[in-house]
Amino acid sequence: MALIDKINDIITPAVKRNGCDIVRTAIHSSGKTTRLQIMIERLDGQYVTINDCEMVSKDVSAILDVEDIIQHRYVLEVSSPGLDRPLVKPLDYQKFVGKHVVIKTFAEKDGKKTFCGILSAATDDNIQIKDKNSLVDFGYKEIKFAHIDGAKEM
Numbered sequence: 001m002a003l004i005d006k007i008n009d010i011i012t013p014a015v016k017r018n019g020c021d022i023v024r025t026a027i028h029s030s031g032k033t034t035r036l037q038i039m040i041e042r043l044d045g046q047y048v049t050i051n052d053c054e055m056v057s058k059d060v061s062a063i064l065d066v067e068d069i070i071q072h073r074y075v076l077e078v079s080s081p082g083l084d085r086p087l088v089k090p091l092d093y094q095k096f097v098g099k100h101v102v103i104k105t106f107a108e109k110d111g112k113k114t115f116c117g118i119l120s121a122a123t124d125d126n127i128q129i130k131d132k133n134s135l136v137d138f139g140y141k142e143i144k145f146a147h148i149d150g151a152k153e154m
Contacts, residue, residue, distance in 0.1 A: 004005040032073040048080035083150025093122035100152035104145045
């Protein structure tokens with residue numbers, strides 16, 4: 001089991017007790033600094049507040065200290081997903097059908113790797129976006145990264 005999966009298994013109950021869910025967990029290293037980033041959203045659909053981040057951070061930090069699964073020093077960062085919310089799981093895509101999205105693929109498709117458009121459909125296996133005047137289908141395994149286009153949603 002990957003470290004991120006272990007972390008999520010350990011912290012998910014505490015995050016949910018605080019009325020939130022995990023959007024994405026990531027570990028970023030640069031030089032001597034390692035940052036554990038936990039992006040959360042509220043279960044009630046309201047915006048994440050600083051208080052939400054503080055409560056989740058306090059509970060998660062205590063759990064990670066006890067479990068000691070990260071073997072080196074790190075900085076814990078708990079944040080909201082923001083305007084450019086990443087789309088990670090099929091449920092994320094299904095939740096945001098109708099929104100402007102940016103999709104980056106691993107390999108070129110129709111001569112490009114970046115697509116912008118309206119997320120027009122999402123199933124458990126693939127998505128479809130309206131890119132200018134055409135519909136483009138993607139399997140989740142083709143997608144390197146995807147997020148809401150916050151600038152278009154304002």
